Amino acid sequence: MDIFHALSDEDGKLSGLEKKLARLVLEDVDFVVNSSIGELAARAEVSPPTVTRFCRRLGCQGYADFKVQLAKMPYVGLRYLMPEAQTATAEEVAEDIIAKAQNALFQLHRQLDLQALDKAARLLRGADFIYAFGASGNSSMVVNELHNRLFRLGCRINSSNDHSLNIMLAAAAQPGTVVFGSSFSGRDPGLVQSLELLRKRAVPTVVITQSNSPVAAAADVVITIDLPEGKNIFRPTSTRFAYLAVIDILANLVAYADRNKAARTLRGIKEELVRRRDGDDRQVLGD
Structure with missing residues (x-):
């Protein structure tokens, strides 16, 4: 599973609230990996059921599975997950x-x-x-x-x-x-x-x-x-x-x-x- 690709929403499949959750996750992976579903919902200002639906939309069985997949992302290095913006003339x-x-x-x-x-x-x-x-x-x-x-x-x-x-x-x-x-x-x-x-x-x-x-x-x-x-x-x-x-x-x-x-x-x-x-x-x- 390419969880980063799903979070990036390159295919445009996420709703407005889900896009908000995805941005929050990418900005602070460590927080999400170590937080409860309630803590993530509170920071994103959404309900816990919205977080659960979000996780399933990404192809995970639930929030626990989502955190497991998310924890694997840093192994390839966050510089590959969130490349720095570079000028290119x-x-x-x-x-x-x-x-x-x-x-x-x-x-x-x-x-x-x-x-x-x-x-x-x-x-x-x-x-x-x-x-x-x-x-x-x-x-x-x-x-x-x-x-x-x-x-x-x-x-x-x-x-x-x-x-x-x-x-x-x-x-x-x-x-x-x-x-x-x-x-x-x-x-x-x-x-x-x-x-x-x-x-x-x-x-x-x-x-x-x-x-x-x-x-x-x-x-x-x-x-x-x-x-x-x-x-x-x-x-x-x-x-x-x-x-x-x-x-x-x-x-x-x-x-x-x-x-x-x-x-x-x-x-x-x-x-x-x-x-x-x-x-x-x-x-x-x-x-």
Whole structure:
């Protein structure tokens, strides 16, 4: 049951008194969850039978069932139930997105664990093979970007965005393998399961995630990123800029750890691209 959708009355099914009750409920969920039917009726200036009819109109069996359904709403976060009103001109949106990206990078710079970055880069460069595990959107993009950055430096790497496959890859990992993981929340049970399996098999792991999280606890080398999420649910998370910056830092460190190998691989890729594309070696490495 989507009680919030019903309370929002997007279909226009509620009467005038019911709309009044719905507004009161959305404005003070905690009060309603902890009040009696008489207390709610008194605050809304309606009769208890009106409250009962209101609850049934929303698809609940009665007031008690209504409170149970209402109590479940905050679990998804009230910012998703009652989004903040945001201005949305192109100028304002551009300013908001760019400012948040700059702030994410500034905060990342202040909290970077340089020793963890150095240790992670040495593990990645020394690996015979690298698996990169991520899922659920942002982390899928992050591990795919690690793949994109490291293969051109001569690393043997594969990224995977499927938890079931990750478990199988973890079970099959051979000595010399290093596994990299990404989790923005740090609470991805699928990734935790893979990391715990890898630890039992003595396969080194590196993760980017929140500190003091289940994912962090299950990994060997942890690069922590702890940034506030903000309340605008419509704006893409600016935290991903911080994650991509860490990927670039790791890739640069990996390149410097074996400059000859990295330069040789980059040169071979560039020669092929220039020959097949337009003969202009000033363009980016790739497209």
